[in-house]
Amino acid sequence: MDGLGAVGSGMLADERMQQVIMNNIANLSTPGYKQSTGELMAFPQMLAERYMLGDGQDATAIGSMSDGTLFQEAVGNFSQGPITPTNQPLDLAIQDPLNAGTAVYALVPPGQSTLAGGAGAGAAGRAGTGAGGAAGAAQPQIVSTLSFVVGRGGVIETSQGDPVVPVDAAGNPIAGARVIKNPAFKGLELFGDTGAPVVDVNGQPSYHIVGANGQALSTSGVSPEATLRMASAATGGVHAFFAVLNVDASNQTRVALTRDGHFQVASDHYLYDATGQRVLAVGANGQPLQNSAIYVNPAYSGQAIFGANGVVLRDGQGNPSYEVVNATTGRPLAGAAFGTVAVDVNSLQPLGQSDYVMTPTTQIQRSQATIQAGALEGSNTNSTQSMVDMLNVFRNYQADQDSEQTISQAMMQAAQQVGTVPGL
Numbered sequence: 349m350d351g352l353g354a355v356g357s358g359m360l361a362d363e364r365m366q367q368v369i370m371n372n373i374a375n376l377s378t379p380g381y382k383q384s385t386g387e388l389m390a391f392p393q394m395l396a397e398r399y400m401l402g403d404g405q406d407a408t409a410i411g412s413m414s415d416g417t418l419f420q421e422a423v424g425n426f427s428q429g430p431i432t433p434t435n436q437p438l439d440l441a442i443q444d445p446l447n448a449g450t451a452v453y454a455l456v457p458p459g460q461s462t463l464a465g466g467a468g469a470g471a472a473g474r475a476g477t478g479a480g481g482a483a484g485a486a487q488p489q490i491v492s493t494l495s496f497v498v499g500r501g502g503v504i505e506t507s508q509g510d511p512v513v514p515v516d517a518a519g520n521p522i523a524g525a526r527v528i529k530n531p532a533f534k535g536l537e538l539f540g541d542t543g544a545p546v547v548d549v550n551g552q553p554s555y556h557i558v559g560a561n562g563q564a565l566s567t568s569g570v571s572p573e574a575t576l577r578m579a580s581a582a583t584g585g586v587h588a589f590f591a592v593l594n595v596d597a598s599n600q601t602r603v604a605l606t607r608d609g610h611f612q613v614a615s616d617h618y619l620y621d622a623t624g625q626r627v628l629a630v631g632a633n634g635q636p637l638q639n640s641a642i643y644v645n646p647a648y649s650g651q652a653i654f655g656a657n658g659v660v661l662r663d664g665q666g667n668p669s670y671e672v673v674n675a676t677t678g679r680p681l682a683g684a685a686f687g688t689v690a691v692d693v694n695s696l697q698p699l700g701q702s703d704y705v706m707t708p709t710t711q712i713q714r715s716q717a718t719i720q721a722g723a724l725e726g727s728n729t730n731s732t733q734s735m736v737d738m739l740n741v742f743r744n745y746q747a748d749q750d751s752e753q754t755i756s757q758a759m760m761q762a763a764q765q766v767g768t769v770p771g772l
Contacts, residue, residue: 351751351755352752352755352756352759353416354416354417355416355748355751355752355755356416356752357416357417357418358416358417358744358748359745359748359749359752360419361388361417361418361419362741362744362745362748363745364386364419365386365388365419365737365741366738366741366742366745368384368385368386368422369386369734369737369738369741370738371384372384372729372734373729373731373734373735373738375701375702375727375729376727376729376731377726377727378608378701378702378727379607379608379609379610379622379702379724379725379726379727380429380442380606380607380608380609380702380724380725380727381429381607381608381701381702381727381728381729382424382425382426382427382429382607382702382727382728383424383425383727383728383729383730383734384422384423384424384425385422385423385425386419386421386422386423387419387420387421387422387423388417388418388419388420389417389418389420423583424583424693424698425582425583425728426444426582426583426585426587426693427582427728428443428444428725428728429607429725429726429727429728430725430726430728431443431720431723431724431725431726432723432724432726433722433723434722434723434724435722436722437651437652437653437654437721437722438610438611438612438613438619438653439609439610439611439721439722439723439724440590440609440611440654440658440719440720440721440723440724441609441719441720441723441724441725442588442589442590442607442609442688442717442718442719442720442725443717443718443719443720444587444588444717445492445588445716445717445718449492449493449494450492450493450494450578450579450580451490451491451492451578451579451580451584451585451586452490452491452493452506452512452543452576452577452578452579453488453489453490453491453512453513453514453515453521453577454488454489454490454491454493454505454506454508454510454511454512454513455486455487455488455510455511455513456486456487456488456489456491456510457486457510458485458486458487486510488513488521488523489586489713490585490586490692490713491506491508491510492585493506493507493508494507495507496512496538496539497509498529499511501528502528502529502531503526503527503528503529504526504527504528504529504538504555511526511527512526512527512576513525513526513527514526514527514557514565514566514574514575514576514577515574515575515576515577516573516574517573518709519577519709522559522565522574523560524559524560524561525557525558525559525560525565525574526557526558527555527556527557527576528555528556528557528558529554529555530552530553530554530555530556532550532552533546533548533552533553533554533555534548534549534550534552535547535548535554537554538554538555539554539576539578542577542578542579543575543576543577543578544575544576545576555576557574557575557576559574579694583693584692584693584694585692585693586690586691586692586693586713587690587691587693588688588689588690588715588716588717589605589606589607589688589689589690589691589704590605590606590607590608590609590621590627590688590689591603591604591605591627591628591630591636591688591689592604592605592606592621592625592626592627592628592703593625593626593628593638594625594699594703594705601638602705602706603628603636603638603705603706604625604699604703604704604705605689605691605696605703605704605705605706606621606625606702606703606704607702607725608621608622608702608703609719609724609725610622610724611627613644617643617644617645617646618641618642618643618644618675619641619642619643619644619670623700623703625703626641626675627641627642627686628640628641629641629642629672629681629684629685629686629687630684630685630686630687630688630689630715631683631684632683632684634689634712634713634714634715635689635712636689636712637681637684639674639675639676639681640672640673640674640675640681640684641672641673641674641675642670642671642672642686643670643671643672643673643678644669644670645667645668645669645670645671647667648661648662648663648667648668648669648670649663649664649665649667650662650663650669652669652721652722653669653670653721654669654670654686654719654721655721656718656719656721657687657718657719658686658687658719658721670686672684672685672686687715687719688715688717688719689712689713689714689715690712690713690714690715690716690717691706691710691711691712691713692710692711695707695709695710695711696710
């Protein structure tokens with residue numbers, strides 16, 4: 349029976365994997381769609397022991413066995429899709445800055461770019477901060493870095509010279525905490541999977557985590573109270589989105605996020621996305637404004653609606669191409685502008701094909717993405733790889749079917765022949 353259970357779990361996992369791949373293929377032409385990859389895991393193993401008649405004190409371990417395979421989750425891939433010019437005035441594409449390197453929390457001075465940089469990016473990154481960088485306090489942000497360096501006092505920093513910041517059990521950055529390289533560590537790599545420390549042959553971890561007072565929070569890097577969390581910039585980190593107004597099943601409004609920039613204008617001259625959700629503006633603090641709307645000016649006589657990065661254009665008579673207004677009153681909103689927002693994609697929940705909704709842990713940041721007018725970002729699904737994956741899933745399912753038939757035949761023979769006496 350255990351064999352049938354293991355084979356059955358594999359077939360169920362194959363079916364779930366097939367659904368993920370089919371969804372990717374079905375959205376090959378959906379603007380802004382981000383493909384998903386299915387993740388499988390083994391069921392927890394069980395120890396097997398042999399008992400003799402009696403009280404069971406003489407049990408002998410004979411090994412372990414697995415209960416099969418489990419489809420764990422579908423992981424989104426947020427790598428940049430191809431941007432194709434459409435020459436349509438209402439089409440907009442997001443050029444996401446976070447596409448390479450490792451996403452990690454770091455202490456970033458105000459005004460400094462959070463993009464991936466090379467080994468010499470530190471001076472260049474700080475050169476643009478000006479007085480703003482000196483006036484404000486550095487804040488923990490998720491950044492993208494191509495490499496890490498060991499700075500003064502053994503503090504591990506990004507390639508831009510920003511100290512890496514550990515997180516607590518809830519995934520929030522710990523104020524004042526630092527990641528310090530262990531001077532006794534003799535290995536070459538500082539980080540393992542998801543940022544875990546590497547242990548050398550002498551049992552020394554690659555780094556320690558210390559608090560603001562210098563007290564050790566973790567001497568092995570694996571304490572649940574203080575850990576270093578990293579992710580690929582493709583599957584994690586902060587990415588840019590357009591903000592739209594979504595109405596949920598209970599008729600409550602909320603902010604949703606989308607990469608689909610195929611917009612349209614309705615009879616009220618407001619800008620909506622392809623599913624009819626009103627496009628929102630962003631306030632001076634970088635947060636989306638639920639009461640806002642993008643009013644496309646009918647008096648505007650120009651061809652293009654959006655300039656570089658979505659700025660307002662004017663025709664020969666000085667008429668603006670659009671205005672940011674209060675959706676209820678139609679009056680202009682001071683300090684609001686059309687733009688994108690940036691969020692940590694690990695805090696989002698999928699909604700439909702190319703939309704996402706925020707969770708209680710979602711924190712919206714100022715976006716550093718650029719907007720290309722008259723173009724659309726295509727799906728990042730690799731059609732060739734998807735077909736190869738589909739064939740592999742089909743072969744796995746077929747192999748599981750053959751195994752199921754073999755096990756069933758063996759069990760039938762055992763039920764019919766074991767214990768029978770020939771000639772009776």
